[in-house]
Amino acid sequence: MTESFAANRLQSSGAYALELDGVARHFGALVALSGINMRIAAGERRAVLGSNGAGKTTLFNAVTGDFLPTSGRIRFFGEDITDLPPHERIRRGLRRTYQISQLFKGLSVLDSIFLACRGVSRRRFSLLRPAITDVNMVQAESILNAVHLEAYRDTLVATLSHGQQRQLEIALALAGAPRFILFDEPAAGLSPTERRDLVAILNALPKHIGYIIIEHDLDVALRVSEYVSMMHNGRLFKEGTPQEIEADPEVQEIYLGGKHG
Amino acid sequence: MSLAIATNVTPQQNWLERLGAGHIILAVALVLYPLVASDFFLTQIGGYSLIFGMLGLSLMLLAGYGGMVSLAQITVAGIAAYAIAILGSNNSNVLGFGWPWWLAVPFALLSAALASALIGWISVRTEGIYTIMITLAIATATYYFAQQNYAIFNGHSGYAGIRAPAFWGIGWRDARPFYYLCLGLAVLSYAAVLYGSRSTFGMTLQAIRDNPRRMRALGYHVTAHKVFAWALAGIIAGLAGVLLVWFNGRVSPGTIGVDAAIDVLIIAVIGGLRHPIGPFLGAVVVVLMQTFAIDIVGAERFNTLIGMVFLVIVFVSPDGILGLWGRIKPHLAQESLRPGQ
């Protein structure tokens, strides 16, 4: 498998949103990620499953540059982004959410989303107050509505409930014309209603926006993705449609145990 | 932020209401202060409080909005002060280009902004207590360098004989004009910081304080934003430095010593870092104490007294005097500050 990817290395093209070749990440002696080869077509929606500590979040950190990979190359729409700092990757259309919400507790909900829109546009250093009619403010308002937080427009982020904070996490990733999004367990800790909202939001995304979603619940994964990758001990060990994965005996044994069998 | 002034802004308010009762009362009191104050109270108390309030404000901008606590604000002010001495005229026969004030001041502010940006660029890799340590190291190093360098800083004696400008028929070092000059520049700095806190850049700074990692994941070059904040803070500290050297007529390494650096931190913390008015409140308290407490308790015990007041205020209210004010404010608001119907 590694060899075939190595052979294909030079054939990369813009048709892939994301290409990972031999990506590894070590924390001291701990190998959190090793030999990850992955190709995701533009607009593809992929679920990544795996037990806790499998290396899923580390994979996201390597792609966004939060932590650089120890070895391997990463291409985004054909461009090698392995050595780019995080903000440069984001400006190329990559977005992410965090498993543990990373928000601005001293800002209002609308201002947070506004900053998310402004981050990939111009006038990031403007010393003027943004007008209500500012293009990024208008975008922020419409994202606010899309994630159903309009009632909390001027609320301080620190006072939001867990579910609302998770929605804001998603809002921040939707801002500013994303091309590809990494969702890190967006459904964790959500109520059934909030989960339904989440599935609706994901399914309502424009078709050209691809994503990877880390999701423990195979039923949720089935409804928001066409393809599933399984991770275990820092390696990708199986790929297939949700139905194939659910039926695979090896997957049953390693990951799902008796839960789904 | 719960504050007595300029809160609850709604679109239907007119500009007078939006300014807030607190701001209007304060402004009127400050403008009328010279009618009751002696020259000593105008300059040694009024002018000094405003100057040190501006130094505290430059720290508040970095610490309150940016989460970066600096001990090098007096160093930056000192660089502006030295620039005024060197670019303008002095009687030390070392350097002195004799530039007019309107040319020297912009260059002094520019040097302060650049020096501050450089200090920021060096220290933004650090966080929390380490930022305090590295800026203290920079402040100390600058102090010793100024003391030992004769070619530029004229060693331990520094520069004397620096004159404040005189124009429009006014000598700006005279008590009243100097007080109004300090007041004008302090109000300008205060208003700029207050307005800027809600600007795009102000919001990015507060967001970086709260979560730099997320700001990177939104496309922001976090280091560049921090360094820009240092440059802006440097302009305010530089303005304070210009006023300081005009007032004292001299600048020497003593101006930028470690004790002065710590004074600025104490002023900002005593006053409160959550709102730009805080450092000015802190400055009034510290300047009053420095002026009068020495007579009462003596010079040796004076630092003990300052230290104790500092401890008590931080202990009772982590948000400084502003925090105390916030606690009594609910009663005040009900009784007198409520807008009439």
Ligand SMILES: Nc1ncnc2c1ncn2[C@@H]1O[C@H](COP(=O)(O)OP(=O)(O)O)[C@@H](O)[C@H]1O
């Ligand atoms: N910053 C870090 N320092 C040290 N070890 C880490 C760090 N981040 C993750 N790990 C380790 O890497 C492994 C994979 O973690 P992670 O990617 O968070 O797993 P998952 O998201 O699949 O639950 C775990 O053993 C975890 O303890």
Ligand SMILES: [Mg+2]
């Ligand atoms: Mg994880």
